[in-house]
Amino acid sequence: MASYISGAQALVRALEKEKVEVIFGIPGGATLTFYDALKDSSIRHVLARHEQSAAHMADGYARASGKVGVCTATSGPGATNLLTGIATAYLDSSPVVAITGQVAKDYIGKDAFQEIDTVGIYTPVVKYAFQPLSAAEIPFDVKAAFYIASTGRQGPVLIDVPKDVQIEKAEIDFPEKVEIKGYRPYISPHPEAVREAAKLIIQAQKPIILVGGGAVKSGVGPKVVELAEMLMIPVASTLMGKGAIPENHFLAVGPIGMHGTYHANTLIMESDLVIGIGVRFSDRTTMDIKEFSKDKIILHFDIDPTEARKNILNELPVIGDLNESVSMLVSEIRKMMPYTKDSPWYKRVKELKEYYEDKIFGENVMSPLVIKKIREVLHPDDIVTTEVGQAQAWAELFYKALAPRTFITSGGLGTMGFGFPAAIGAKVAKFDKTVVDIAGDGSFLMTSNSLATSVSEGIPVVVVILNNSVLGMIAQWQRIVYNNRYIASSLGETPNFPALAKAYGAEGVRVNGLEDFEKYLKEAIKSEVTYVIDVPISPEENVFPFVPAGKSLKEMIV
Amino acid sequence: MKKERVFFITVADKPGVLFKITNIFRRRNFNIESVTVGKTLVKGESQIVIVINADDEEADSFARMVKKLIDVYEVIEAPKESCYAQELLLAKLDGEHEELEKLAKKYGAEVVENGSLIIKYAGEPSNVEMLAEELTRFKIIHISRTGITAVVKEDGKDILRFGR
Numbered sequence: 239m240a241s242y243i244s245g246a247q248a249l250v251r252a253l254e255k256e257k258v259e260v261i262f263g264i265p266g267g268a269t270l271t272f273y274d275a276l277k278d279s280s281i282r283h284v285l286a287r288h289e290q291s292a293a294h295m296a297d298g299y300a301r302a303s304g305k306v307g308v309c310t311a312t313s314g315p316g317a318t319n320l321l322t323g324i325a326t327a328y329l330d331s332s333p334v335v336a337i338t339g340q341v342a343k344d345y346i347g348k349d350a351f352q353e354i355d356t357v358g359i360y361t362p363v364v365k366y367a368f369q370p371l372s373a374a375e376i377p378f379d380v381k382a383a384f385y386i387a388s389t390g391r392q393g394p395v396l397i398d399v400p401k402d403v404q405i406e407k408a409e410i411d412f413p414e415k416v417e418i419k420g421y422r423p424y425i426s427p428h429p430e431a432v433r434e435a436a437k438l439i440i441q442a443q444k445p446i447i448l449v450g451g452g453a454v455k456s457g458v459g460p461k462v463v464e465l466a467e468m469l470m471i472p473v474a475s476t477l478m479g480k481g482a483i484p485e486n487h488f489l490a491v492g493p494i495g496m497h498g499t500y501h502a503n504t505l506i507m508e509s510d511l512v513i514g515i516g517v518r519f520s521d522r523t524t525m526d527i528k529e530f531s532k533d534k535i536i537l538h539f540d541i542d543p544t545e546a547r548k549n550i551l552n553e554l555p556v557i558g559d560l561n562e563s564v565s566m567l568v569s570e571i572r573k574m575m576p577y578t579k580d581s582p583w584y585k586r587v588k589e590l591k592e593y594y595e596d597k598i599f600g601e602n603v604m605s606p607l608v609i610k611k612i613r614e615v616l617h618p619d620d621i622v623t624t625e626v627g628q629a630q631a632w633a634e635l636f637y638k639a640l641a642p643r644t645f646i647t648s649g650g651l652g653t654m655g656f657g658f659p660a661a662i663g664a665k666v667a668k669f670d671k672t673v674v675d676i677a678g679d680g681s682f683l684m685t686s687n688s689l690a691t692s693v694s695e696g697i698p699v700v701v702v703i704l705n706n707s708v709l710g711m712i713a714q715w716q717r718i719v720y721n722n723r724y725i726a727s728s729l730g731e732t733p734n735f736p737a738l739a740k741a742y743g744a745e746g747v748r749v750n751g752l753e754d755f756e757k758y759l760k761e762a763i764k765s766e767v768t769y770v771i772d773v774p775i776s777p778e779e780n781v782f783p784f785v786p787a788g789k790s791l792k793e794m795i796v
Numbered sequence: 797m798k799k800e801r802v803f804f805i806t807v808a809d810k811p812g813v814l815f816k817i818t819n820i821f822r823r824r825n826f827n828i829e830s831v832t833v834g835k836t837l838v839k840g841e842s843q844i845v846i847v848i849n850a851d852d853e854e855a856d857s858f859a860r861m862v863k864k865l866i867d868v869y870e871v872i873e874a875p876k877e878s879c880y881a882q883e884l885l886l887a888k889l890d891g892e893h894e895e896l897e898k899l900a901k902k903y904g905a906e907v908v909e910n911g912s913l914i915i916k917y918a919g920e921p922s923n924v925e926m927l928a929e930e931l932t933r934f935k936i937i938h939i940s941r942t943g944i945t946a947v948v949k950e951d952g953k954d955i956l957r958f959g960r
Contacts, residue, residue: 361816362823366866386866420808420959421866543958544860551853 240411245373246275246404248412249337249397252380254279255412258308260666261337262286262295266312267352268339271404284666284695287687289316291659293323294685296334298663300327301646302621302673304455306387307663310337314352317398318359322653325363327394329650330478331451333387334394335380336364342402343371356398365393371400373408381416390423391542392455425541427558427566435513435537435556436570442511442535444583445471448494450523451478451649452516452540454642456560459483462515465568472587474502476523478649479516481639484618491591492638495523496785497631500597501590503783503791508586511535516560519549520650529790539563598636599782599796604775605629605704607752609636612674612702615759619644620672621664625657625681628710631781633676655684661699662692672763674700679732680709689742692768700762701739701770706777707732714780718795728777739770746770800829800876801855802847802946806959808867809835809842817868820861821848830883830943841869845945847876856956863958870959878952884918884942885927890935903927912937 243251249272253261260282265273276283286292289311296307307327311320317338327334340346341353357367366386368379376399383395439445447466453459453475459482466473466489473483474494483490492499494506506512511534517523518540524530527549536553538546539560546555556563598606609632612622618640624630624647639645646664648656661675675682682703692699704710712727736746745767749755755773762769783794807813814833821828829847836843850858859873885905889896893907896915900907905917905927917927921944928939948955 357812358815361812362819367812418866420869542864544857544864546860547853548857 240409242407242409244271244275244405244407245370245376245399246271248373248376248410249380249399249404250275250279250281252377252412253281253308256306256380256384258306260284260299261308261310262292262299262663263310264289264292264312264316266316266339268313268341268401269310269316271401272310272337272339272399284662284697285691286659287690288685289319290322290655291685291688291691293320293334293336294326294653294656294659295663295666296336297323297327297332298623298646298660299667300332300334300663301660302643302664303667304643305667306333306335306384308335308337312339312352313341313356314354316352317354317356321359321363324360324394324396326648326651326653326656328363330648331392331455332394333392335383335387336394336396338396338398339404340369340398340400343400344402346400357396360396363394364396367396367398369398369400370403373403373406374410376403377410377412378416381413382418385416386418386421391452425543425558427556427563429566431554431556432563432566433570435554436567436574438511438535438537438554439469439513439571440574444509445469445511445513446506446509447471447473447513447515448476448506448517449473449479449482449515450476450517452560453479453482454516456516456541457642458515458560458564459642461561461564461568463487465564465571468568468571470581470584472505472591474498474506476517476520476649477634477647480634480645481642482516484640485638486640489587491587493634494791496525496787497634497781497783498791499594499635500783500794500796501594503785503794504590505587507790507792509534512537514538514540515564516540518545524549524791525785526788526790529792600780602776603779604752604773605632605779606636608702608704608755608773609633609676611752611756612676612759613637615756615763616672616674620674621646621661621668623647623657623661623664623673623675625675625677626652626654627678627681628706628714628779628781629676629678629681629704631711632704635781637676654681658682658685658699658701659688661701662688662697665697665699672700674702677701677703678710679703679705679707679735680729682735683733686738689739689744689768693743698766698768700759702759703735703770703772704775705732705735705772706775706779708777710777710779711781713777714784717778718780718784719786735770735772739768744768744770746772748772748774798849798851800847801850802845802874802876802879802881802944803859803862804872804874804948805844805846805862805868806836806841806870807844808869809840810867813867814844816865817844817846817862820858821846826850832943832945834945847944859956859958868959871957872948873956874948874952875954878949878955879946880949881921881944881946882918883921883924883944885916885924885939887915887931887939888912888937889915889931890937896934899927899930
């Protein structure tokens, strides 16, 4: 049924048809018409204070809910500010639809006011970029954008809408379905490849499962647990895979990588076969990839054909829907002989896990205790987001994610400033859950103006700042790798964070010691207002284990 | 082993598609030796033929990355020796007509006269290379080469096919 409406009205109606509940953004000259149409809609708008934060909010919303997150910015600087957030979503395969305004068609490419080649600069960091050149194209583009963002290997999609296209009126039809030639997101795994994988697993003596972000997004966790329990083999994760299976499971060994757990890194290096599920064997996960893949068989289950043999040439890829491929794998292995509980490998796993699971390396360290306390206080399905750097690595090591989508971090791009706006987005998605951003003082300063959004929109989250007055990870590298030659890592006089929070109308407190922290964390959760808890820690605290760049996972510094 | 590879890429015939494809090669710092684009028999589709120098793994990885682009319908990758490849050369010259005729005869090229003196040659890329070299003894006003286009040989080896 066609209706005679403007492009902007068509855009809003198309978003409504996709059941969009909320848009994170900032208006500008090239999106005024879109916002005008949005006024007549029930879609909630959350006003960010910087476009990068708007994108992180949409991303946090998407990661917490599994739904598509939507953000918007105007042309030119709006679009370039938004870009970091979209690149963050791209690297972590998060389904986000970004709507940018563009100057009128006749001005495109002529360096008009606030004009930039948005499609050109976004193309390498989105799954697809649309630029409707007539109002009538908008419904198709929106439907296709949501379809592309949310299927296959998920990721962000851009819709760049010229101003005159928003204004233009036309008879507009809304398609119920879109077909996109050249896009077939659903891939069924090859049964022969699964059988071959099953055979190799049965023959292996020391297999280990490695789950990644794909395992979180696909919800394949329960099947992974079934596989692990059947074989009695350990399950490690990547940073992005945290929460794919509950990290308190008796076979879970935590994350591997530059800041993986001692036992997970040791076990994966001792293993003779790795079952990678929804991972991409990134450099921060495998570290020295030659050492990592030496003398072992690598099986690689993933939805994305381009991931096959991308980082490890002699792996056996099984490309297809993870729920399907892991189910097939489980039933194939069931037909064969499973492991017994008393295998030497299981004993080794148990021994290492028991010894290292609660071990904290280093002297007088506060941060791991703070993180463990957060875990103790939060419910299993509450949500933690992280900034990037030491705070992130401590959270990776010491926060046990017990459910999928409860540990949200910028793994691929490593974007400082991600955690706080992502927490706001996650809170919008899961308003009945507590959301805590585990932050460093350096990262928090990058997007702390989101306090304004958090307060004025009534989206209370808790920010825990591990405050060491340094760019902690930089300082750690300068201390260990660059022989104590510190430069530009000291933050000097950092702001009075509780006062900063209060200036925005939020609550803030500086705590003294762990008990004090616990008291205020509980109070912050109960208060249901935005709360910044400033936790002083020593600038000398290191995150251990630490595998320096270029080294193998065996070469952990503790 | 590094060698010349031909990618036959069937794509949506619309703006921006060539940019996305060449950007994949650019990101990994590969120089594109040649690129030609032409319509196929199907409305709304065109075919891009790209030649790069790459080893087996690189070629495989590129083929899959290119296929992943939503506007790409099919990618066929073949080593150049598995293809029948041709290139077209046009050169506008100043010089002795007779001497040019002699050269043209040697290559089986054609001399066109339409106010200007033009030599036209389509053939093996290596022959095009040699002819271009020989043309330097004339005064060349303008020379244009298409870059190669090709079809895969019936008995061609090591051919990768993605899509459709």
